[in-house]
Amino acid sequence: MDAPNLPIHQRLTQDPHDRTGHLRTDDDWVQRAWADPATKVLVVAGNRVEPAGETGVRWRTPAAAPAGIRLLLGDSPDGARFAVLASREESGEGWLDLRGLFPAMLADTTEASLLMHAVGLAEWHRATRFCSRCGGGLEPRSAGHELVCAEGHVTFPRTDPAVIMLVTTGEPGSDEERCLLGNHTRWPMPYFSTLAGFVEPGEALEDTVRREVAEEVGVRIGQVDFFGNQPWPLPASLMLGYFARAESTEITVDADEIREARWFTRADLAAVAESGEVKLPSGVSISRSLVEEWYGGELPGSW
Structure with a gap:
């Protein structure tokens, strides 16, 4: 499949940077790379990065970088890539956190890989x-x-593994097939998304899917199929995406995490997304990829 036709979360992994992990302990190489004027440095102030235009971030020379912990992100034919962890006070007006940098990530997938690496380490x-x-x-x-x-x-x-799943019921591919989306208690209405939760010690991933769905909305899950994964350093997760088939359909929300959950046919989902009655996650998120993979195309609106 051509990269432009891949779900966005997969497109973001098509051009990973060369992390050159074997050079991290070579102090001489690291010092030479830092002294090289071709080297580029990303300043992370707290968890914010300075944008450059609408679809990029600012890379500095080592001489123009502030004091801070230096992180070797990797090497490239155009020079090494570092990040410097600076104080939050180093950030200025217009600096953005990772969510605000999503447009830059979509424009340049290699830069997206570097951003995920740098911000993930900064959070750690x-x-x-x-x-x-x-x-x-x-x-x-x-x-x-x-x-x-x-x-x-x-x-x-x-890195904390977490499952994220689209629950479905009904004859697969039929007009009556439905998917389950929920509104988290931390989100305003009308933000809806797939369900998700962290893996517990000693727990298989598929069992995490079944447990989290049962805890959050009271639905019993049978078959669980892997879809894909996505690094999510907000602050330190690896999202593991699944499709989950429901064996029951009655919804009982826990009210602690899920405020409301609803079943949607494809026609329902298209209508509420178009009207704005429901807003789906950003296109960068694997949640969006799960929903649009099931729906069979792109949907309007996001948050």
Whole structure:
């Protein structure tokens, strides 16, 4: 399948940058790369990045970068790529977090890969201040990809697996087939999305799908089929997408996480998306890809 015809979450993975992980511990190479005027540096202030135009981000030379923790993102024929973790005060008017940078990510998938890498590490550094074993302070090493305490305990970046699923019922492909979407208690109406939840220790991914759906909306799930995955460093998740077939249809929302959940036929979904009665997630999200894969095409509106 040609890249333009792939779901957007898959298009974002078509041109991953070369992370050159084997060079992170080569201090001489890292220093030479930092001194090279061809090197480009992305400044991450807190969790915000400076945009450049409507579909890009600003890359600086090392000489123009502020002080901060240096992260080696990788290498390319055009020079190495670093990020610098600066204080939040370094950000100026118009700087954006990752959600605000979605248009830039759609315009350049290699840049999207670099942004995901940089912001994911930035979030980890912000949240990880002390050693979980001894409580001591931490210092970066391996070009910012490890943290080590004075006792020598090493802390690595954390990624939390989470499932995200589109629940369906009815004869597949028929006019009567329906999908289930919910409005989370943290979101305003009329934002609706697929259900999602974090994997618990010792739990298979398919069982997480079944447990989360039962907990959130009271629907019993049978067959579970993998769809795809997407890094989501907001702050540190890997979203694992599934289609889930319902064995019951009565909805009982938990009210703690889900305010409202509704079944939609394809015709229903098209009508409410067009009218604005329901707004679906951004096109960057794997949630949107799940919904449009089931629907069979693009839908209007987003949040």
